[in-house]
Amino acid sequence: MELADGLTDGRRFRCGACGNLTRFDVELVERVRRFWHVDLAGQGRVEDSDSLERTVLSVTCRWCGSADAIQVVDALTVPGGTPAGRPTAGDPAAGGGARR
Ligand SMILES: [Zn+2]
Numbered sequence: 001m002e003l004a005d006g007l008t009d010g011r012r013f014r015c016g017a018c019g020n021l022t023r024f025d026v027e028l029v030e031r032v033r034r035f036w037h038v039d040l041a042g043q044g045r046v047e048d049s050d051s052l053e054r055t056v057l058s059v060t061c062r063w064c065g066s067a068d069a070i071q072v073v074d075a076l077t078v079p080g081g082t083p084a085g086r087p088t089a090g091d092p093a094a095g096g097g098a099r100r
Contacts, residue, residue: 003056004028006072015061016069023062024070029055 006013013024035048060067 003059003070003072004054006059006070007054007056010075011072012075013059014071014073015064015066016071017066018061018064020061020063025058025060025062027057027059029057 003013005011007026007028012021013026014021015024030051031053033050033052034046036044037047038044058067059070061070
């Protein structure tokens with residue numbers, strides 16, 4: 001199993017120790033190409049970004065601190081709704097429980 005798969009669409013991390021699906025510390029090395037747009041006044045901003053290469057060094061559960069029980073599983077989707085792996089901000093159902 002490749003941990004980087006947990007960052008791709010349709011896949012997600014799951015902590016096998018406590019069941020957490022939503023909160024992880026992910027340490028990674030990434031090579032990206034960015035479209036950097038600088039206006040005439042010199043203010044720059046990134047308008048597009050492509051991840052060319054990504055290596056996940058570690059994934060740690062924010063709930064229980066486990067780093068050796070992290071699994072990569074399929075992200076369930078709700079027909080007509082947002083993918084379960086990408087809860088909307090402020091969604092009280094996100095997190096799979098009342099713990100923070
Ligand atoms: Zn956990």
